[in-house]
Amino acid sequence: MAKCPACEHEVVTPFVLNVDGWRWLACPHCAARLERKNPRYVAVLTPLWVALIPLGTMGHRFATIAEVLMVAIFVVILAGLMRPQLQLRKPLPKPEIELKINDPPK
Numbered sequence: 001m002a003k004c005p006a007c008e009h010e011v012v013t014p015f016v017l018n019v020d021g022w023r024w025l026a027c028p029h030c031a032a033r034l035e036r037k038n039p040r041y042v043a044v045l046t047p048l049w050v051a052l053i054p055l056g057t058m059g060h061r062f063a064t065i066a067e068v069l070m071v072a073i074f075v076v077i078l079a080g081l082m083r084p085q086l087q088l089r090k091p092l093p094k095p096e097i098e099l100k101i102n103d104p105p106k
C-alpha cells in the first residue's frame with residue numbers, strides 16, 4: 001500500500017519484483033499513472049554496506065560492529081521496499097507522426 005500523490009487515496013502496489021505490474025500501475029480513484037519513487041537512501045547505504053566488508057576483517061570487535069550495521073542497513077532497505085513512495089508518471093511525448101486511419105484517402 002502507498003499513497004497516491006494526486007488524490008491522497010491508498011493505492012495497492014504490486015510486488016517489488018513485479019516489473020509489469022509497476023509498468024501499468026494507475027490510481028483506481030483518479031486514474032493517475034504512477035511509478036515508484038527511487039529511494040535516495042539506497043544509493044547512500046549500498047556503498048556503505050560494501051565498505052563494511054573490509055571492516056569485518058580487522059578483528060573480532062570490528063567484525064561484530066560491521067555485522068550489526070549490516071543487519072541495520074538491510075532492515076532499513078527492506079522496510080523501504082515494503083512501503084514504496086509513489087510519484088506521478090510523466091506523460092508520454094507527443095508522437096512526431098500521427099496515423100489517421102479514419103480519414104478518407106485524397
Ligand SMILES: [Zn+2]
Pocket residue numbers: 004005006007008009027028029030031032
Ligand atoms: Zn489518485
